[in-house]
Amino acid sequence: xxxxxxxxxxxxxxxxxxxxxxxxxxxxxxxxxxxxxxxxxxxxxxxxxxxxxxxxxxxxxxxxxxxxxxxxxxxxxxxxxxxxxxxxxxxxxxxxxxxxxxxxxxxxxxxxxxxxxxxxxxxxxxxxxxxxxxxxxxxxxxxxxxxxxxxxxxxxxxxxxxxxxxxxxxxxxxxxxxxxxxxxxxxxxxxxxxxxxxxxxxxxxxxxxxxxxxxxxxxxxxxxxxxxxxxxxxxxxxxxxxxxxxxxxxxxxxxxxxxxxxxxxxxxxxxxxxxxxxxxxxxxxxxxxxxxxxxxxxxxxxxxxxxxxxxxxxxxxxxxxxxxxxxxxxxxxxxxxxxxxxxxxxxxxxxxxxxxxxxxxxxxxxxxxxxxxxxxxxxxxxxxxxxxxxxxxxxxxxxxxxxxxxxx
Numbered sequence: 001x002x003x004x005x006x007x008x009x010x011x012x013x014x015x016x017x018x019x020x021x022x023x024x025x026x027x028x029x030x031x032x033x034x035x036x037x038x039x040x041x042x043x044x045x046x047x048x049x050x051x052x053x054x055x056x057x058x059x060x061x062x063x064x065x066x067x068x069x070x071x072x073x074x075x076x077x078x079x080x081x082x083x084x085x086x087x088x089x090x091x092x093x094x095x096x097x098x099x100x101x102x103x104x105x106x107x108x109x110x111x112x113x114x115x116x117x118x119x120x121x122x123x124x125x126x127x128x129x130x131x132x133x134x135x136x137x138x139x140x141x142x143x144x145x146x147x148x149x150x151x152x153x154x155x156x157x158x159x160x161x162x163x164x165x166x167x168x169x170x171x172x173x174x175x176x177x178x179x180x181x182x183x184x185x186x187x188x189x190x191x192x193x194x195x196x197x198x199x200x201x202x203x204x205x206x207x208x209x210x211x212x213x214x215x216x217x218x219x220x221x222x223x224x225x226x227x228x229x230x231x232x233x234x235x236x237x238x239x240x241x242x243x244x245x246x247x248x249x250x251x252x253x254x255x256x257x258x259x260x261x262x263x264x265x266x267x268x269x270x271x272x273x274x275x276x277x278x279x280x281x282x283x284x285x286x287x288x289x290x291x292x293x294x295x296x297x298x299x300x301x302x303x304x305x306x307x308x309x310x311x312x313x314x315x316x317x318x319x320x321x322x323x324x325x326x327x328x329x330x331x332x333x334x335x336x337x338x339x340x341x342x343x344x345x346x347x348x349x350x351x352x353x354x355x356x357x358x359x360x361x362x363x364x365x366x367x368x369x370x371x372x373x374x375x376x377x378x379x380x381x382x383x384x385x386x387x388x389x390x391x392x393x394x395x396x397x398x399x400x401x402x403x404x405x406x407x408x
Contacts, residue, residue, distance in 0.1 A: 039116055039296055040329050044158055044322070046109040049151045054078075054108040056146075059100050059139070061092065064406040065378050070095075071407075072142040074108065080146025081402055083347045085316055087134055094127060095135035108143050111322065115140070133294040133319035140320030141351045141398070148397035155351075155397055159325055160358040166389040167356045170198035170236060170365035172343060176205065176213030180221040184228050191229070193371035196388040198234035200367065201225070203251060204242025207268070211242075218251065222258045231259065234365060238264040245274035252278050256285040261364065262310060262339075265289040276307045286310050286363075290327075291341035294318050299327050303334040310363045314341040315351045324355055337363035345369050349383050350398035357392040378403045 058073040061084070068084040088095070102118055115136075118124055124132065148155035156162055171190040173183060187199050203218040205211045212218055225235060237260050243251055248266035255263055263285055267274035269292050279287040288310035293299060294317060302308060313327045324340055331338050338361040342352035345368060356362050368385055375382040379402050383390050393399020 039112070039119065040326055042112045043325060043329065044112060046111070046147065046158060049153060049158060050109055050147065054147060054150050056103050056106055056108055056143070059103065061096070062407050065376065069407075070138050070142045072103075072139070072146050074146060074150065076150070078146055078150045080142040080144070080149065080397060081400075082138055082142045082145060082350070082398070084138055085134070085348055087130070087317075088138065091131055091135045094131060095138065098124065098127065099132075099135055099139060103139060103143070108147055111140065111143055111147075115319075115322065129294055130292065130317050133323070134317050137314075137316040137318065137320040137323070140322060141315065144321050144351070144354075145397035145400075152396050154354060154357075154394065154399055155321065156354040156358045156392075159321070159355075162357045162392070163360065164357050164362075164392065165394075166391050167353060167362075168198075168365045168388055169194070169196055169368035169385055169390055170200050170234065171196045171371065172200045172367045172369055173202065174343070174369070176202045176217070179214075180217060180224045183221060184224050187225070188229060190371040191233075194368070194385045194388060196365075196368070196385070198236065198365040198388075199225075199229075200236040200238060202240070203237045203255070204239040204266075206240040206242060208242050210244060210247045219254065222255065222260070226258060235260045236262040236264070236365075239266045241265050241268045243267055245271075245277050248274060248278045249281050252281060252285065252287075256282060260285055262286050262288050264312070265291075269293075272302065272305070272307045276305060279306060279308065282309075286337075288312050288339060288363075292317065296323070296326060300330055303327075303330040303336050306334075308336070310337050310339050312339050312341045315355065316348070317341075321351050321355060325359075328359055328361055331361050337361045339363040339366060341367075343367050343369055345373060345383050346375075347379055347398075347400055350393065350400050353383075353390070353392045354398060378406050 055075045056072060057075045060071045062069050062071060070082055070084060072080045102114055106114060144155040171194055173187060201221060205213045237255050243266050245267055252263055252266060266278050275289060286309035289308045290302060290312045291314050311327055311331050313324050315324055318324060328338050338359055340352055340355055342349055356366060379400050381393055
């Protein structure tokens with residue numbers, strides 16, 4: 001390398017490295033035109049929307065109204081906000097001590113570079129999985145709120161043109177403790193309250209090694225749903241890793257015979273070979289999964305090898321909006337669709353709606369918990385469901401406004 005080029009190259013590395021603590025300096029930044037071992041080539045051009053740097057000046061965790069929040073403020077005083085999910089009670093030291101230093105004083109427009117630095121950092125890689133990516137997801141989502149508010153645009157604008165202003169939802173039951181008759185009555189009430197055209201029910205016993213929540217419940221529930229609620233209703237089923245391969249295939253065949261459209265995680269979620277075998281037996285039903293997965297390389301393998309037809313990254317567990325769109329890129333390349341895991345009806349649903357409003361790969365109906373609800377008044381708008389649809393917030397960032405008085 002010629003001396004002039006060498007000096008310029010070293011100077012560039014020194015400048016970039018000086019932005020994070022020496023103990024956390026990662027390898028060089030992201031490649032411009034090709035995939036790295038951890039992520040695809042950058043998918044955002046935030047500089048076209050934000051001409052000036054958005055310097056992260058403060059990251060705070062605050063408690064109010066029985067919730068915890070992360071607030072990220074720029075030097076200009078704009079704040080990005082998201083509620084913390086309940087799992088963050090265990091992971092706050094990872095967010096504050098391990099991840100926060102990567103972001104302080106940085107230009108939020110360089111979020112993809114920062115993500116790649118974290119992926120390569122020696123201090124981080126021993127903490128991989130949901131304990132790492134759930135905290136990272138909260139930081140990233142709050143930054144997307146900050147960037148959108150700074151630009152005066154919905155965060156979805158950064159990822160593509162909005163193609164949906166309303167999202168079709170299914171009503172979801174999370175219980176396995178009801179009798180088939182009780183469950184059908186509960187679902188019938190929720191359908192009446194919401195106007196939804198689809199439901200999701202639980203089968204098996206959740207991580208139960210083939211045991212049903214109650215013997216025979218799953219086999220009784222599906223025919224009763226068809227008898228009472230009709231053949232036209234779209235039905236999804238979720239096993240939550242209830243079965244081994246043999247029993248998973250049996251349950252999949254049973255569900256398919258009764259017109260179930262999507263079956264989630266029949267086998268243990270990390271047993272990709274068994275879930276793939278189940279998928280290979282299907283003719284009309286689709287297999288879905290991935291809500292616990294966080295590794296981009298594992299997502300690549302899932303998409304390439306056909307473990308699932310429908311990929312379901314969680315917007316928080318998987319590390320934020322950007323990483324969900326990285327999974328979407330893999331889904332597109334391998335003929336898969338997307339239905340991000342988001343069983344939420346509160347501010348934690350906000351990033352999901354930003355994703356769903358622009359992704360052309362969105363599969364079918366999306367999850368909504370229960371029927372009509374009474375919402376608190378400390379944020380707006382609420383995710384009310386009418387005629388089976390929820391409107392995507394139109395405001396900047398994640399589209400939510402908070403009563404800032406709650407933080408005082």
